[in-house]
Amino acid sequence: MTTLDHLLTPRSVAVIGASDDPTRIGGRPLNYFLNHGFQGEIYPVNPKREVVQGTRAYPTLTDIPGEVDFALVAVPAPLVNDVIREAVAKKVKTVMIFSSGFAETNDQGAAWQAEMPEIIEGSQTRIIGPNCLGVY
Numbered sequence: 370m371t372t373l374d375h376l377l378t379p380r381s382v383a384v385i386g387a388s389d390d391p392t393r394i395g396g397r398p399l400n401y402f403l404n405h406g407f408q409g410e411i412y413p414v415n416p417k418r419e420v421v422q423g424t425r426a427y428p429t430l431t432d433i434p435g436e437v438d439f440a441l442v443a444v445p446a447p448l449v450n451d452v453i454r455e456a457v458a459k460k461v462k463t464v465m466i467f468s469s470g471f472a473e474t475n476d477q478g479a480a481w482q483a484e485m486p487e488i489i490e491g492s493q494t495r496i497i498g499p500n501c502l503g504v505y
Contacts, residue, residue: 375462376497379438380409383430383461385452386443386468387413387421394467395443396422410435430455437461442498446470449499450484457492466498473500 388396413421416428471482
């Protein structure tokens with residue numbers, strides 16, 4: 370698979386920040402994956418729930434037992450870089466960051482955003498984002 374395959378036709382997806390509410394930013398993509406024909410493995414990640422939208426959830430990305438081709442991140446900005454570190458450790462191929470609150474908001478957000486390429490340096494993980502709701 371190529372990097373674009375991992376994005377466009379992944380075999381497995383994780384939704385970090387998965388919500389039971391299908392109208393929320395962490396619930397809508399999970400709902401789409403579950404109910405609109407995705408044939409691969411779906412892993413909701415939510416440290417506060419064992420089940421999200423009827424699917425077993427995992428407390429962290431690294432707790433998922435299988436491989437993850439694509440991870441969609443919908444957590445608050447201060448948590449995103451920790452998720453990216455987990456993605457690198459898990460060898461996730463592509464990470465799309467829905468989250469906002471980075472360079473578009475303030476200096477702290479800009480610093481978090483500037484750290485993202487450093488986190489993935491030397492890994493096979495690729496990042497799209499932040500603020501990529503439109504790409505999805």
